Amino acid sequence: MRYMWLILVVALLAACGDGFFVSNTKQYYFVVKPATRENTRIFKGLFADFNRRFNSPYLNLVRGGELRASETSTIALTQGLRHKEGKLGWGRWIRTAKLNSRRGFLNKPHQVRKNIYTMELEFDRDYVTRRYRSDNDKDQRQLRTLFLHELGHGFQMGHHPDSRSVMYHEIDDTAKDYASFYRRAYRFLLR
Ligand SMILES: [Zn+2]
Numbered sequence: 001m002r003y004m005w006l007i008l009v010v011a012l013l014a015a016c017g018d019g020f021f022v023s024n025t026k027q028y029y030f031v032v033k034p035a036t037r038e039n040t041r042i043f044k045g046l047f048a049d050f051n052r053r054f055n056s057p058y059l060n061l062v063r064g065g066e067l068r069a070s071e072t073s074t075i076a077l078t079q080g081l082r083h084k085e086g087k088l089g090w091g092r093w094i095r096t097a098k099l100n101s102r103r104g105f106l107n108k109p110h111q112v113r114k115n116i117y118t119m120e121l122e123f124d125r126d127y128v129t130r131r132y133r134s135d136n137d138k139d140q141r142q143l144r145t146l147f148l149h150e151l152g153h154g155f156q157m158g159h160h161p162d163s164r165s166v167m168y169h170e171i172d173d174t175a176k177d178y179a180s181f182y183r184r185a186y187r188f189l190l191r
Contacts, residue, residue: 029071038132078124142173149166
């Protein structure tokens, strides 16, 4: 017991010495372009549905210019994307690392690396708005699948060969295993 204090000091030094600390920010702030009332409503609904599953506001909407560009994710709704590029959407993830030197315990310098995760998503405007305006279950399902698929790319997921996977390369009518998608998303968000 006599040496307990010594162990404590060593532990403190180890924690505050020339360390390299990493902090991850995986809360997403999206700007929708163009920011029409309908486009905003579409993604507000999809975000709310996603956040509800995790009981946590991972996906948020902001107005352009509200945050720094390096902290902002984007969703673009593009007229004619399907004809121009032959796809309904795409998504890519971005990670920006910021290094800060700080003085820690006993004035020792240490580096703090802050990782900011953002993403860029783009969708075919007609495909999205038509399905949003439709009351048909199938249309609603397709919209949800497309959104989650591109969001999955934004969470660093690649394609999956199983047609029941949300990350299957095509948005088709196969019943999707949403539960396993949410599990994968959660693993990424907590990492
Ligand atoms: Zn894809």
